[in-house]
Amino acid sequence: MVRDADPGVSSSRRADLLRRGVTWLRQPFPTPPAALRRGPLKRAAFDSKLRSPRLTSLLGLALAGAFTVCFGTGLISHLIQHPPSWFWWPSRPVGLYRVTQGVHVATGLACVPLLGAKLWSVYPRLFSWPPARNLAHAIERASIAVLVAAALFQLFSGILNISRWYAPMPFFFTAGHYWSAWLAIGALLVHIAVKLPVIRQALTRATPDRTPPGGLSRRGLLATVGVAAGVITLGTVGQTVAPLASISVLAPRRPRTGPQHLPVNKTAAGAGVRDAAFNPAYRLTIVGPAGTVTLSLADLAALPQQTVVLPISCVEGWSSTGTWTGVRLRDLVVLAGVDPDNAEAHVESLETRGRYRATTVPPAHTRDPFTLIALRLGGEPLHPDHGYPARLIAPNRPGVLQTKWVARITVRSAS
Amino acid sequence: MTTARRCLIAIGALVMAYAVIGALTDPDVKFGALIFLAGVLVAHDGVLLPLTIGVGILVGRYAPRRARALLRAALVVSLAVTIVAFPLVLGRGRAADNPSLLPLRYGRGLLEIYAIIWATAAAAATVRAWRDRRRPLHRRRTPRT
Numbered sequence: 261m262v263r264d265a266d267p268g269v270s271s272s273r274r275a276d277l278l279r280r281g282v283t284w285l286r287q288p289f290p291t292p293p294a295a296l297r298r299g300p301l302k303r304a305a306f307d308s309k310l311r312s313p314r315l316t317s318l319l320g321l322a323l324a325g326a327f328t329v330c331f332g333t334g335l336i337s338h339l340i341q342h343p344p345s346w347f348w349w350p351s352r353p354v355g356l357y358r359v360t361q362g363v364h365v366a367t368g369l370a371c372v373p374l375l376g377a378k379l380w381s382v383y384p385r386l387f388s389w390p391p392a393r394n395l396a397h398a399i400e401r402a403s404i405a406v407l408v409a410a411a412l413f414q415l416f417s418g419i420l421n422i423s424r425w426y427a428p429m430p431f432f433f434t435a436g437h438y439w440s441a442w443l444a445i446g447a448l449l450v451h452i453a454v455k456l457p458v459i460r461q462a463l464t465r466a467t468p469d470r471t472p473p474g475g476l477s478r479r480g481l482l483a484t485v486g487v488a489a490g491v492i493t494l495g496t497v498g499q500t501v502a503p504l505a506s507i508s509v510l511a512p513r514r515p516r517t518g519p520q521h522l523p524v525n526k527t528a529a530g531a532g533v534r535d536a537a538f539n540p541a542y543r544l545t546i547v548g549p550a551g552t553v554t555l556s557l558a559d560l561a562a563l564p565q566q567t568v569v570l571p572i573s574c575v576e577g578w579s580s581t582g583t584w585t586g587v588r589l590r591d592l593v594v595l596a597g598v599d600p601d602n603a604e605a606h607v608e609s610l611e612t613r614g615r616y617r618a619t620t621v622p623p624a625h626t627r628d629p630f631t632l633i634a635l636r637l638g639g640e641p642l643h644p645d646h647g648y649p650a651r652l653i654a655p656n657r658p659g660v661l662q663t664k665w666v667a668r669i670t671v672r673s674a675s
Numbered sequence: 676m677t678t679a680r681r682c683l684i685a686i687g688a689l690v691m692a693y694a695v696i697g698a699l700t701d702p703d704v705k706f707g708a709l710i711f712l713a714g715v716l717v718a719h720d721g722v723l724l725p726l727t728i729g730v731g732i733l734v735g736r737y738a739p740r741r742a743r744a745l746l747r748a749a750l751v752v753s754l755a756v757t758i759v760a761f762p763l764v765l766g767r768g769r770a771a772d773n774p775s776l777l778p779l780r781y782g783r784g785l786l787e788i789y790a791i792i793w794a795t796a797a798a799a800a801t802v803r804a805w806r807d808r809r810r811p812l813h814r815r816r817t818p819r820t
Contacts, residue, residue, distance in 0.1 A: 419758070428711075431703065436707075439694050439701065446690030450684050453681075453683035454680075476744040476748060484748040488751060488756065495756065495760075495788060509781070510779075512763060512776075513777075517775050517778045518775030523776075524776075525773075
């Protein structure tokens with residue numbers, strides 16, 4: 261091959277190309293006229309002695325940890341909802357998803373004062389002069405703009421989502437929040453790599469606090485940010501930690517508030533299923549290799565019933581525990597003629613459209629005796645908003661995958 | 676620059692490229708996400724942060740020296756809580772057929788939190804003033820160099 265004909269020449273040419281590329285990146289830009297250096301661009305336009313690389317590094321460290329937690333828990337939630345072939349999520353412990361998603365939302369909200377203080381601490385750098393020394397510097401600054409924008413995107417879109425205000429977001433929240441998370445994490449990695457020497461020096465070398473007496477000290481600001489994060493957490497976390505519900509005056513949900521003491525995301529009227537749900541001709545259709553079985557509500561109630569205590573855990577971070585009674589999904593899988601220890605079930609709602617009208621229950625959850633087609637909640641027939649006549653409830657799964665108003669289950673052997 | 680840092684930059688750049696390609700090929704993202712991305716950046720760096728710094732300057736100019744630190748701290752906490760509470764107080768997410776959604780009176784809740792923040796700050800200021808009367812300010816804290 262031509263490439264291998266004379267490796268000496270080609271590798272030296274490559275090194276030369278690389279060197280020229282680096283020189284080109286470092287080629288100094290012409291200095292902009294000094295007359296343009298006005299307002300915040302002026303030297304010492306920002307005079308707070310509170311700002312220091314140490315403060316920024318400490319806030320950055322906390323923020324990097326928080327963003328990693330949010331990214332990890334968010335990715336788990338995404339993978340459960342859109343599982344690639346290699347992904348596996350257990351059905352136990354039953355409340356694991358309630359914890360991961362509760363942590364996701366609580367950590368994101370606690371980031372609000374952290375990110376605010378971090379951005380304040382580096383705000384003068386937005387006006388550094390000259391704006392760009394060379395192309396490499398310009399690229400680095402652009403990557404910081406991307407990092408800041410993506411971080412703000414995550415916090416603001418998350419806050420809007422838990423308060424269910426979608427009008428300011430001209431895109432589908434879940435998709436935007438997901439891709440922006442990748443953007444933020446990528447930009448964060450670049451940022452940490454670029455700033456590593458500064459961070460290391462700031463954290464290892466003692467930096468005197470130059471704040472004037474009587475003003476807010478560095479320790480004072482860090483404590484303030486901590487208090488703000490604590491107030492926000494206490495104010496909202498009662499949406500999933502029920503004992504704190506009474507003090508969480510800003511919780512978007514109350515775990516015991518809703519029909520049958522359980523919150524609702526989508527109502528029967530909103531889903532357009534009221535008539536179909538109350539139609540006496542309602543039948544649950546189960547399709548499998550053994551053929552098709554249709555069961556009326558009375559037929560379902562005549563099958564062996566199981567009662568389980570399981571949480572509904574919403575992607576929005578709230579959760580609430582209910583006592584559910586119904587037929588084990590694995591018993592219905594047997595009716596369809598499939599081995600319940602190695603089966604997956606496609607569960608469809610009476611809803612005619614909607615992103616979450618159907619879900620596939622993976623083998624781990626189909627096998628689990630806690631996975632029910634529930635008919636009752638707290639001993640009463642399901643409230644229509646909770647999925648009357650029958651709904652799916654499985655352990656350790658996001659609420660959007662707990663299909664309500666179940667009309668049809670298609671069972672197939674997994675593997 | 677060490678090899679480890681170069682590798683980290685390369686990985687970060689790849690992840691960012693993955694995000695951009697993913698967003699461009701996802702029909703649910705649309706152009707609106709880019710507007711929102713730029714919008715939050717401009718709103719924060721161009722409006723929210725300058726206003727915050729402006730209030731900080733006013734505190735530095737007009738507030739009594741002894742009250743400044745606590746005043747700033749209370750303002751920062753109040754601002755952070757307000758950002759989280761604002762869409763809840765506005766209540767645009769409410770739905771007539773779903774009373775379990777945003778079930779609380781968030782305006783009142785926010786006022787309660789303000790009351791706690793400012794009562795705590797006032798209590799701390801009183802304690803500090805009482806201590807300062809016993810120990811003069813200039814002797815209590817001298818700037819370290």
